[in-house]
Amino acid sequence: MGDKQNGLSRREAIAIAASGAVVAGLPGSASAKEAGQTVDVIIVGAGFAGLSAARELRRAGKSVVVLEADERVGGRTKAATLAGETIDIGGQWVGPTQTHLLALAKDYGVRVVPQYADGENIIDIAGRMARYRGETPGLADEDLAEFGAAVLQLETMAARLPVPRPWLAPEAPELDALTVESWLLVNVPGKPARELFRALIRAVMSSESADVSLLALLSYMASAGGLEALIATRGGAQDSLFEGSVWSIASKIAAELGGAVVLGAPVSRIEQDAKGVTATSAKGVWRGARVIVTAPPAMAARIAYAPPLPARRDGLTQRMPLGNVIKVALAYDRPFWREQGLSGLVISDKTEFGPWFDRGTSLTKGGALVGFFDGAPARRWADRTPAERRARVLDDLAEYFGEAARHPVDYVEEVWTLAPFQRGGYVSVPGPGVLTGFGSALLDPVGRIHWAGTETADAWVGYIDGAIRSGERAAKEVAGAP
Ligand SMILES: Cc1cc2nc3c(=O)[nH]c(=O)nc-3n(C[C@H](O)[C@H](O)[C@H](O)COP(=O)(O)OP(=O)(O)OC[C@H]3O[C@@H](n4cnc5c(N)ncnc54)[C@H](O)[C@@H]3O)c2cc1C
CATH class of the missing domain: 3.50.50.60 (FAD/NAD(P)-binding domain)
Incomplete structure (x- = not known):
């Protein structure tokens, strides 16, 4: 053969x-x-x-x-060297329902290791900072209730969509006429819950909620098995990562x-x-x-x-840009945030850099953090110098982890938006009208x-x-x- x-x-x-x-x-x-x-x-x-x-x-x-x-x-996965060890500077995590990737890892003998998630996470949204444990975001009770109700509404709409052809749903034109932002403005009036949604859209699609059609977000959720699967560490898309890369x-x-x-x-x-x-x-x-x-x-x-x-295929390609993302990894001589009882996870609408996570000491000697400029922050920072980006990352980390964060032993970054054959990530993002007008051209030969x-x-x-x-x-x- x-x-x-x-x-x-x-x-x-x-x-x-x-x-x-x-x-x-x-x-x-x-x-x-x-x-x-x-x-x-x-x-x-x-x-x-x-x-x-x-x-x-x-x-x-x-x-x-x-x-x-x-x-x-x-392609959108790439290895880099951080403090002498191999890490991923593109795609890195795997979740338990991502069975095709898990099967490939097994076939090729690449070991999967759980994402470090002990200790407290930090959330700093709409001017209120809190530490919390586990997967439920640490918003104030009334904000959490509003957030939870909105998630439920979205999950209910997502569950009705036929994936991978969500444009075939009877309600698709209505859903595709809205952006996620226009839906949030009507359905999530409270600032903390709304800002958290905006931060999460940035984190999972590297895009602003005003860039994404509501139908596109719902079908993205449906294809993953729900919003929780997208945002969770344990049991979700950030559950584990790979030894090496x-x-x-x-x-x-x-x-x-x-x-x-x-x-x-x-x-x-x-x-x-x-x-x-x-x-x-x-x-x-x-x-x-x-x-x-x-x-x-x-x-x-x-x-x-x-x-x-054909017109429909060319029209699709004119309307489906990639998200904007810069990924950064930092190595420290020790994971000092763990000594403060922190997991390393920070979700913030105050910093440009973020979210960030512990990269795991089972994978790196000392300690390491990994994080992102996503969506509008990636657009603001992609054309700045590496030194300017590094300074901003260190300022942002010091905001929550203190002065020790200013002294990494190594720093690597990948500006995916500038990568000549990728020009962005994590994924292409349809705005309003794209899936219903042109979606079939994604799949039809x-x-x-x-x-x-x-x-x-x-x-x-x-x-x-x-x-x-x-x-x-x-x-x-x-x-x-x-
Ligand atoms: C920073 C970042 C973090 C991510 N994190 C995760 C994660 O934790 N977990 C996860 O599962 N996913 C993650 N993703 C997404 C994941 O990496 C992608 O979904 C996946 O790698 C896409 O694979 P693909 O083969 O579809 O496309 P690609 O990887 O984009 O492959 C397409 C290939 O085509 C090549 N190409 C383009 N034009 C031409 C041409 N004209 N001729 C020849 N070749 C061409 C490109 O160079 C590229 O190699 C992340 C992505 C990024 C950028």
């Missing part, structure tokens, strides 16, 4: 030339041998969706090539795929004809029966398509082009688990196609 990596046959060369591929115009770095390989399925993107699709297709006996724009695999799983899958993964190969053009598809990249031209595009819609829009994509990526998942949209599910689904779609 090895890939057909021999040079271009005369017949294939004629087919590619006939379909208009600009072989002659390829950069000089593309060797004649590279330019023009033929496989059953071309996969664009070596994130978890692309790698999972390739793995499944190989198992089904198909030949594949995975063309990755970046010089590394992993989750990225190492992507790296191991890529190693298994060997020469089928081509790095530094941004696909610039996809052409299809009656017999197949042709993908043009900086590393050569590939011909296949089908192509799976796993880049998120806004990045997939940077590829030229011939014939042009266009001839020989199939779409995958976490945005297209049937569960855990926005998460690594969803990316894996989407890759496996697209592989089945393609394997069953003529």
Whole structure:
């Protein structure tokens, strides 16, 4: 079942030339041998969706090539070194219902470790700071009651939606006409509960509540099994993390795929004809029966398509931006916050940086914290200098943990909004009218082009688990196609 990596046959060369591929115009770095390989399925993107699709297709006996724009695999997951140890500076956590990621971790021997959650959390919302234990946010009683009632309302609406096609619900147009913010303004009048919601939307979607359609939030909740699953540590999406990095799983899958993964190969053009598809990249031209595009819609829009994509698909990609996020990890010689009885978790609407969490001493010597600039704070800080961001992070940490927070032994950050082939994270965020107007184009193949990526998942949209599910689904779609 090895890939057909021999040079271009005369017949294939004629087919590619006939379909208009600009072989002659390829950069000089593309060797004649590279330019023009033929496989059953071309996969664009070596994130978890692309790698999972390739793995499944190989198992089904198909030949594949995975063309990755970046010089590394992993996409929105990435390893970094903090105080000499490997950590994740992209996606990192896994929850108990994220069964596809847990299964992959097991297959590749990467151990899962619980997120540290002992001690008290800090909440500082609408000018009131409190310490609390467990998962129920430490708001004042009346604010908590208002927050709880609003969560219940949202959960009830979310439970009625058909995932992954929420636009098919009879109430979808009404829900998709609102932003989360416009719903909050009417349904959550109290400032503390409303500000907490805004902070949580930032934390789970890297977006402002005014950017997100209510239907999009509800279907995001439904795909995860509810809001609590999204925001909780124990039993939720932040339950556990990986020894070393989750990225190492992507790296191991890529190693298994060997020469089928081509790095530094941004696909610039996809052409299809009656017999197949042709993908043009900086590393050569590939011909296949089908192509799976796993880049998120806004990045997939940077590829030229011939014939042009249908109006609905192009319209979708014009309207589905990625969220804004900067991730920061800091190492200390000891976890001094634990000595103060704190878990390390802080949710605040006062600081620019946040939320942040303990990264876990079972994973790092000494102590480590990890946190985010999400949504509007990420927009404000992405174009500042690393030194300015570091100073702001240290000020914000010192606000709650004291002066010791100002003296990390190491600091690493990733400005995802600037990453050339990701340009944001954690997920693409539909505003009002997008899912009802264009949603079907997320999933519906266009001839020989199939779409995958976490945005297209049937569960855990926005998460690594969803990316894996989407890759496996697209592989089945393609394997069953003529
Ligand atoms: C800071 C951060 C924290 C996160 N935290 C978590 C977490 O704790 N848990 C969790 O489950 N998820 C988390 N996520 C989300 C998770 O990382 C993503 O949902 C998941 O990795 C998406 O995988 P994917 O394969 O769908 O897309 P991607 O990983 O984006 O893969 C798409 C790939 O396509 C490539 N590409 C783009 N354009 C082209 C082109 N023209 N030609 C070739 N290749 C191209 C990209 O370089 C990329 O490698 C986080 C994300 C970020 C950014």
